Amino acid sequence: MIILTEIIVSLLLICSGYGATCVYLKNGSLKKPDIRSTFYITGNRVIYLVVAVLKSVLLIILFNTLFSSFSHIHQLKLIVLLDCILPMAAVDFIVHKIPNQFILAALGLRVVLYIIEFILSYEAALNTLIDNVLGAVVIGVFFFIIALVFKQSIGMGDIKLFAVMGLYQGLWGAVNSVFFSLIVSFFLSLGLLITRKKKRKDTISFGPSVFIGTLIAVSLTGI
Numbered sequence: 001m002i003i004l005t006e007i008i009v010s011l012l013l014i015c016s017g018y019g020a021t022c023v024y025l026k027n028g029s030l031k032k033p034d035i036r037s038t039f040y041i042t043g044n045r046v047i048y049l050v051v052a053v054l055k056s057v058l059l060i061i062l063f064n065t066l067f068s069s070f071s072h073i074h075q076l077k078l079i080v081l082l083d084c085i086l087p088m089a090a091v092d093f094i095v096h097k098i099p100n101q102f103i104l105a106a107l108g109l110r111v112v113l114y115i116i117e118f119i120l121s122y123e124a125a126l127n128t129l130i131d132n133v134l135g136a137v138v139i140g141v142f143f144f145i146i147a148l149v150f151k152q153s154i155g156m157g158d159i160k161l162f163a164v165m166g167l168y169q170g171l172w173g174a175v176n177s178v179f180f181s182l183i184v185s186f187f188l189s190l191g192l193l194i195t196r197k198k199k200r201k202d203t204i205s206f207g208p209s210v211f212i213g214t215l216i217a218v219s220l221t222g223i
Helices: 002-027 035-039 043-063 072-095 100-120 122-149 156-194 207-221
Strands: none
Touching (some): 156 207
């Protein structure tokens, strides 16, 4: 039953994330949705869908084999998190911006998951909430200070995303994801510089690195 639930939730989020990404990249916002535009298949859109499906297949397999000891709600919220990060990464890759609407959508889904957690076990959910808020505050404040000290080092959209990740993963889960994200970003940046696709002063989107880094962290640790 849990596998079916994870598949259905992931498919719904893949479809909604794909649609939101297409609409935002076309209109610059989600205020004027054009459903027809989402059916125009291009190379980049195929890549998005393939990555989304493969990511979900990997996580569902891992959560029902290697990390089966984790609670079902824990598994589900990590699947939701990565399904939320993917469209942010796609938009950030194209326009170098993580829209607030996408952040708010991830927050809204986390609230729904909190409600489910409190229904299942009030005490466990309260402990989770405390850890999550701690993670969000520590990660968010840390990178906000970094942004103030080192100008143009990291965008506010990235900081907001890190805070949201803290609400989903807790302190240590978010730290693991940020750590791997920074490693991925370093190698991607190095590759772009070596191949001369980017120059030293060019802006490099951090969203894709966050998606890859978080996927690696979750795949290795289950948190």
